[in-house]
């Protein structure tokens with residue numbers, strides 16, 4: 001497996017039921033995620049040198065990559081879609097694997113886990129259109145919650161992703177239709193690390 005293969009989901013498609021249904025996981029991973037990956041690999045055919053880098057390096061160095069401006073935007077969108085979904089699958093799971101150190105840090109920064117979840121939820125519900133809600137560690141080492149549009153990656157801002165939620169409609173439309181808030185509230189049940 002190279003850096004640029006699509007990894008299988010780290011659990012069964014139905015593992016996140018009933019909160020996230022198997023049909024959504026199939027279309028989300030096998031169609032949407034696969035397409036971002038395939039489009040990304042296609043763009044890289046014009047830039048063989050870039051295949052020496054990791055996917056994460058490419059998004060981190062996005063603004064200085066030796067590529068044409070239209071291709072920079074394509075790499076942002078398709079490479080971002082590829083790396084963001086990899087990370088999204090990894091923060092979820094059928095069993096909790098709580099990061100106690102992170103939980104302590106969240107309590108220090110956001111008063112309590114409940115308060116943190118409230119803020120993160122508000123950010124995700126309030127994001128207009130397609131995008132993602134993020135908990136990141138910024139360049140000063142502080143935890144920060146924000147949302148980014150489309151497939152923009154915090155890596156490009158020099159931030160380290162810690163938790164992420166996909167609020168594109170394709171992430172929830174099959175089961176929740178337009179009820180994004182309901183999807184988000186269900187999603188907390190399958191967040192592994194908090």
Ligand code: MN
Nearest residue numbers: 032166168171
């Ligand atoms: Mn998605």
